[in-house]
Amino acid sequence: MTRDPIPHSAIPSKLAKSKERYPPPTLLPVTEEDIPALARIGLTSTRNELLFSSPLFWASPTIHYDYLVNFIKTKLALPSWQFIKALDPETQQIIAWGASNINEANWAETPDHFDTSTLSGFLNNKYTSVQREWFTGRRFLYLAALFTEPGFQGRGVGTSVIEEVAHRRADREGLVSYLQGTAVATPFYVARGWQPVERFEVDLKTWVKGDGMGYGFYKVGYMVRLPLET
16 A cells, blocks of 8 residues: 655654755855864863863874874874865854875875773774775875864754865865764765775773773774865
8 A cells, every 4th residue: 555645745844854045154264373272172072072072082082182282283284184274154163174285195104103001092002904905005095083062053054064074075085085984974975976885893891991881983984075076
């Protein structure tokens, strides 16, 4: 037995979904003066993620914040890195940011130094191992960061940032793009042209002292995006 679809006009207006349109953000290069605001957004936007909000990865929010400040400051000085910020067009406040790096063909010649006895070192070693397997001897774009202020998520801000900091940059260079992201973030990237190619899971209970109650598996997806023909 089949049923005819219900016409949209028959749905009560309060139940019909409508997508509010928001003005596009202003996109600008990041400056050193922006670093504290960017670090704060990176901290608040991951507050509800089990891994980043737990002491397994960061002993405290202050340590996480300091790491972000140092990461941004260090990479911002390198010519291969690009940082883009998004401003609320009404208040001109920073509401999102992203960062990408173009790794040259000889990037894999640089040795890694990760403390794999820590969860963060273990994960970074895993990420780099995958990059070495796929991209040794090849240039590629690495999308290293994309953070949006929680109150501005779902407004197209993240889309604007990723298009500028990653898509257009990779397309100009004809480069494959790469990222690693959580299972929760995967649909966002798929909807914007990224392809999941591999995934691995980490049993967080094995990194907890005691019975590990409340911890499960942390799933990481590796994704790529092919450049558009210009």
